[in-house]
Amino acid sequence: MPVEEFMAGWISGALGLVLGHPFDTVKVRLQTQTSYRGIMDCTVKIYRHESLLGFFKGMSFPIASIPVVNSVLFGVYSNTLLALTATSHQERRAQPPSYTHVFIAGCTGGVLQSYCLAPFDLIKVRLQNQTESRVQPGSPRPRYQGPVHCAATIFREEGPRGLFRGAWALMLRDTPTLGIYFVTYEGLCRQYTPDGQTPSSATVLVAGGFAGIASWVTATPFDVIKSRMQMDGLGRRAYQGLLDCTVSSFRQEGLGVFFRGLTINSARAFPVNAVTFLSYEYFLHSRG
Numbered sequence: 001m002p003v004e005e006f007m008a009g010w011i012s013g014a015l016g017l018v019l020g021h022p023f024d025t026v027k028v029r030l031q032t033q034t035s036y037r038g039i040m041d042c043t044v045k046i047y048r049h050e051s052l053l054g055f056f057k058g059m060s061f062p063i064a065s066i067p068v069v070n071s072v073l074f075g076v077y078s079n080t081l082l083a084l085t086a087t088s089h090q091e092r093r094a095q096p097p098s099y100t101h102v103f104i105a106g107c108t109g110g111v112l113q114s115y116c117l118a119p120f121d122l123i124k125v126r127l128q129n130q131t132e133s134r135v136q137p138g139s140p141r142p143r144y145q146g147p148v149h150c151a152a153t154i155f156r157e158e159g160p161r162g163l164f165r166g167a168w169a170l171m172l173r174d175t176p177t178l179g180i181y182f183v184t185y186e187g188l189c190r191q192y193t194p195d196g197q198t199p200s201s202a203t204v205l206v207a208g209g210f211a212g213i214a215s216w217v218t219a220t221p222f223d224v225i226k227s228r229m230q231m232d233g234l235g236r237r238a239y240q241g242l243l244d245c246t247v248s249s250f251r252q253e254g255l256g257v258f259f260r261g262l263t264i265n266s267a268r269a270f271p272v273n274a275v276t277f278l279s280y281e282y283f284l285h286s287r288g
């Protein structure tokens with residue numbers, strides 16, 4: 001089993017993450033809290049009350065975990081394609097796999113990565129939603145002191161299964177949309193690259209960026225449900241389950257609720273995934 005695909009996924013995941021985290025914090029707040037009027041309002045408030053650090057809340061844990069998750073995604077994707085089409089990454093330019101195979105491989109990578117991602121994503125969302133300022137003296141201490149404390153508290157208060165809160169919604173979010181992710185990437189690369197050649201860096205950047213947007217646009221409705229389910233373990237339970245969360249969010253806030261965070265998700269997705277794919281291809285290419 002080729003391991004370099006896993007390594008390439010690791011590096012590209014880390015680079016993409018740092019770039020996208022401030023956008024991600026604004027998105028999570030908009031999806032789960034009602035005190036912000038929009039992207040600008042939320043950004044300004046975070047900056048005023050929590051300083052620049054506010055945007056990087058909850059990042060240390062993903063920095064350690066997202067490379068693992070991305071490595072699972074790209075590694076499983078590529079090895080599934082290898083099993084389906086008997087071509088390695090390097091041979092795929094000369095013998096391009098069908099889009100059905102690309103989609104199936106993307107979905108397979110999606111299922112497995114979402115399982116690894118679930119506890120890390122939960123902790124990230126809980127930490128991002130803490131609005132207490134870390135710089136103002138005398139402000140109240142936040143409930144979670146950091147990622148490890150957060151994990152331990154969830155484990156104690158909500159049990160081991162509590163760490164997988166929102167995991168079903170996460171799986172529904174990621175499985176088909178990661179199929180779409182790789183199909184869009186492959187499609188755009190093929191469109192703008194002469195047959196049999198490797199795509200240029202510019203093509204990889206643009207195809208990666210649009211793959212991210214296509215995937216996030218389709219993922220946003222389940223992303224909202226996922227974030228809400230993850231926050232639901234705190235205090236009084238508002239939802240009985242995934243379906244209940246979907247129905248009551250819709251009843252209370254209308255159809256628009258499922259598109260909350262769409263703009264910011266897309267704005268984040270382009271640079272993050274352009275860099276992710278560029279570093280992924282670069283790493284594999286430089287190794288021959």
Ligand SMILES: C[N+](C)(C)CCCC[C@H](N)C(=O)O
Nearest residue numbers: 174177178215216219269272
């Ligand atoms: C499937 N879903 C849209 C959720 C994610 C697809 C892109 C994954 C990438 N690491 C990123 O954070 O943008």
